Amino acid sequence: MPDRTSEDERLRRWRLVLGSDSAESTGHTPEGRDAAMDRTLTALYGGGKNPVTRSPGERGAGLGASAPAAARWLGDIRTYFPAPVVQVMQRDAIERLGLAALLLEPELLDAVEADVHLVGTLLSLGGAMPETTRETARAVVRKVVADLEKRLAGHTRATLTGALDRSARTGRPRHRDIDWNRTVRANLKNWVPLPAADGAALPSGGAGAGTVVPERLIGYGRVGRAVRKEVVLCVDQSGSMAASVVHAAVFGAVLASMRSLDTRLIVFDTAVVDLTDRLDDPVDVLFGTRLGGGTDINRALTYCQARITRPFDTVVVLISDLYEGGIRDRMLQRVAAMRDAGVEFVALLALSDEGAPAYDRDHAAALAALGVPAFACTPDLFPEVMAAALEKRPLPVPER
Missing domain, CATH: 3.40.50.410 (von Willebrand factor, type A domain)
Incomplete structure (x- = not known):
């Protein structure tokens, strides 16, 4: 016998994905938190045109052409969905519903989930941005930049410092800066066999112990301040x-x-x-x-x-x-x-x-x-x- 709980959950998810048109086929009516989630999804994906240009009575909930309505919607999606999903929905709202123009309102900017794509949108609006919004926009951009610097700066500096040290090779390195692998390879022609136990030298090319005379040292210079x-x-x-x-x-x-x-x-x-x-x-x-x-x-x-x-x-x-x-x-x-x-x-x-x-x-x-x-x-x-x-x-x- 199939698990009834699993079947109900499957129908619940399909109802949220497909919207109100699937109510009859899924037999599921959202309630409570699900009903609130359904409203936020319908506002964005309900099938109507841009709410700013839609004719009266045309299908689709929309966000309304006002910053307060959009700000409430942005607050709702942050309540019901994880941050990565919120960022995707914000990008869709900017593209589908003309939300970019409303980003010129400070109260709306306070409600968004800031990410790289939102920064790009704000920068594209730069010339049209009123002074009352500019400081809020800078705060949003600064938060994203700080997060990126925290994620990327340490690894970048460490990686490039090592590369700069290696690129500054010198023929007169200090002992601790010698690159022994490169030095040995460069001086293999100077291999000298050690004398055998009876005092006689091993024949040229014969097996046995020997040493490399390092006529040329290869190492890394120190980058320092230069x-x-x-x-x-x-x-x-x-x-x-x-x-x-x-x-x-x-x-x-x-x-x-x-x-x-x-x-x-x-x-x-x-x-x-x-x-x-x-x-x-x-x-x-x-x-x-x-x-x-x-x-x-x-x-x-x-x-x-x-x-x-x-x-x-x-x-x-x-x-x-x-x-x-x-x-x-x-x-x-x-x-x-x-x-x-x-x-x-x-x-x-x-x-x-x-x-x-x-x-x-x-x-x-x-x-x-x-x-x-x-x-x-x-x-x-x-x-x-x-x-x-x-x-x-x-x-x-x-x-x-």
């Missing part, structure tokens, strides 16, 4: 790159805090903006961006190339979906010229947890032909990508 490498983050601020812009601002601030790196942050659409002087505060960086608009990668790379003083010690990271609105051939020529000069060039299609977005595959293939693979990178992988670039070894390109 700037060892230059990093240029060149970030596309078109609307589709919002999450990447947020993460790039956080990583830019972390890299700028490392004395051995000279870090620049350049953002671009059809114009180029140098935000390097704001890197001590990633929130200022983010409010200095302008999400949306076109894309001119060639112009951005021209600006970056003109500011490179030590090509062999420079890493340029282009973060873009590669939909070039400028001059394609010149863009590729600039990448090739930087590579020929010794610059380590990295092309990231995205710097986010969502994976690869839509991107220009022809431009990605053209970069790959120049020895620059273009790939999406998660924030957790980014420190390893930067470490490999600083050491001029193959990048850890994720499998597709």
